[in-house]
Amino acid sequence: MENSGIVERDGFSLGYSIEGEGIPLMVIGSAVYYRRLFSNTLKSGFRLIFIDHRGHVPSPAGQAGSDLDGLLDRVLDDVEAIREHLGLRDLIVAGHSGNAFLALEYARKYPAEVRKIVLLNTAPSNSSERQQQSIAFFEADASEERKDKFQQDFALLPGDIEREPERRFAHMCIRMGAHSFYDYGYDATAMWEDVHTNMPVIDVLWGDAFARLNMLERLEGLDKPVFIGLGQYDYLIGPLTLWDGIEEKHDYVRKVVFDRSGHNPMLEEPERFEALLAEWIHSVPDRY
Structure with a gap:
């Protein structure tokens, strides 16, 4: 399997980078950015596949700001195209912050190849009401x-x-x-540094698509285990009480709060983050 490469989709050159060995764990977002957040220790136990979505690569010439209807579905189809290109099977899909919406929606749209879901440092919704709650x-x-x-x-x-x-x-x-x-x-x-931001795409995903989704509702009916990792000092997506009761409601969800972290526990508390995530991956059955 190639360590890095490009998958072309509708004129978007979506990059990927693969590091480590073991169970495949696909991180959706920017292949450049997220490689910097996860430590080499985690990469020694898992095959981490970092992939771009359209929000982190340039738009084709003449298409900037256009053809954004149905963008969320096309982004999810892009993820599936990358998975098929790499021949990945039975993988763990992960998303951090806004990209957690993409991870969950991908698992819902393409459940056959997903064994577990990792949602990191996200609020249940990106609605304006929730954003006001975070400011307060x-x-x-x-x-x-x-x-x-x-x-x-x-x-x-x-x-x-x-x-x-x-x-x-x-x-x-x-x-x-x-x-x-x-x-x-x-x-x-x-x-x-060197992380591309395609603002028309990001504005639609974060400002519209993610604002319309509520993960408290979208978690209903899953048959796969879900790991929700949160930071005690994450004021971007707080308060953490937004997730209260999620474990009691769904026995396939595990919520972990990192008490010396903000928005990036994989960077701020790498040893505890890696230990708890690995323990969950190895000990929890793939389906319920």
Whole structure:
């Protein structure tokens, strides 16, 4: 199997990168970005397949901002095309943040090849109402020092966007560091280096498609185990109470909170993250 390559879909050049050996674990998002978040220790026990979706590659010439109707389904079909190209079977599918919606929807649309689902640092919905809940949570829960750091960083965002409007999503993520990391002084600039952001696609997925989905509803009726990993200091998708009762309602769901992490426990608490994820993968039956 190739370690890296490109799958062409409707003029989009979707990249993939494969690292490690073992059970295949496909991470949907940016193949460039997510390779940086997962440690070599995890790669020693699993075959990690990092794949792009259309939000992280350039649009074909003349198509930027057009042909976005039905985008979610086409993105899910892209994931399936990459899986078929690589000949993957019986895989674990993972998504982090907004990409968790893609992981769950892919497993629902193409259940035959998915054995387990990993949803990391996501809220059940990306609706405007939920976003307001997250802002209120930050205001009520964050320390004054964290709030001051956020105000300082966020004041720089308009200048970032004016300089590089095509990287608006990346700049926003960097300047939201006080919402994102246990160590609110962490500078995420290097994480986003060379990560393409296709803003018309991202705006439709995050602003419309994910706002219409509610994972509390979409988890109904699954026959596959689901791992939900959350960070105690993740103000981007909090409050964590949005997920209260999910394990009691569905015996195939395991929720884990990482108490010294924000939005990226695989980076902030790698040893605990790897141990708990590996234990769950190896100990929980593939279907219920």
